[in-house]
Amino acid sequence: MSIKCHLYWCALSSKTAEEKKKKWLACVDHIQNFHENCSHPPITRDKQWLLPGTDVNVKVVDLLTKTMFVNDVQKMSHHGQTSGVEAYHSIVNHFVPKMYTFSYKGMCSRVRLAAMHYNENAGRGQKVTNEGVSCYSIAYPKYKNGGYSLKKVMVEATYGYVNDCFSEAVKLAQNPKKHRTDVIRVEDPPFLTAALSKPDKESVIAEHCARFCDNYM
Structure with a gap:
């Protein structure tokens, strides 16, 4: 969870790709309790750190520093998330x-x-x-x-838009239909299958029967 929060922080607190990369790679030292390159205040709460040289630490560091992943970190948007x-x-x-x-x-x-x-x-x-x-x-x-x-x-x-919709509906209902020039008439579009050609039923039956006979023979 701490690594995920650090990832979001790198994106939202940086303006350039190089700044995102620098902050992200600082996470490697941070998870091992080395904070020389960190920009946070001193940590006073107890946390479990990864011990340098252990198999778990080596695997985590390898994942965090992969070239493809670091390149993706540099491309993260700092304007906002989805x-x-x-x-x-x-x-x-x-x-x-x-x-x-x-x-x-x-x-x-x-x-x-x-x-x-x-x-x-x-x-x-x-x-x-x-x-x-x-x-x-x-x-x-x-x-x-x-x-x-x-x-x-x-x-x-809040639901203020509901009152606006009711007011507009009442306004349109009070005017005769012939004077409603500002109302856009929306027609239902054709089905997606309307552009496709439909085969003749007898032809389909004949083709099916012929195929069955060929497979049977």
């Missing part, structure tokens, strides 16, 4: 569950609702107590086999 995209996809799955079938217009409407919900709540702040203390929660994912993850407790989500 967590925002993953969060948006999670919201889309909530509005458009994959176990149900929707029409094309229903699909478009639900995806747009998911986008509006994400845009309104993506920048939520962390929840604080009356004393001004930040709130956290502890989660126990199954893949960690009893391990835990500390998560920030965010403020409650």
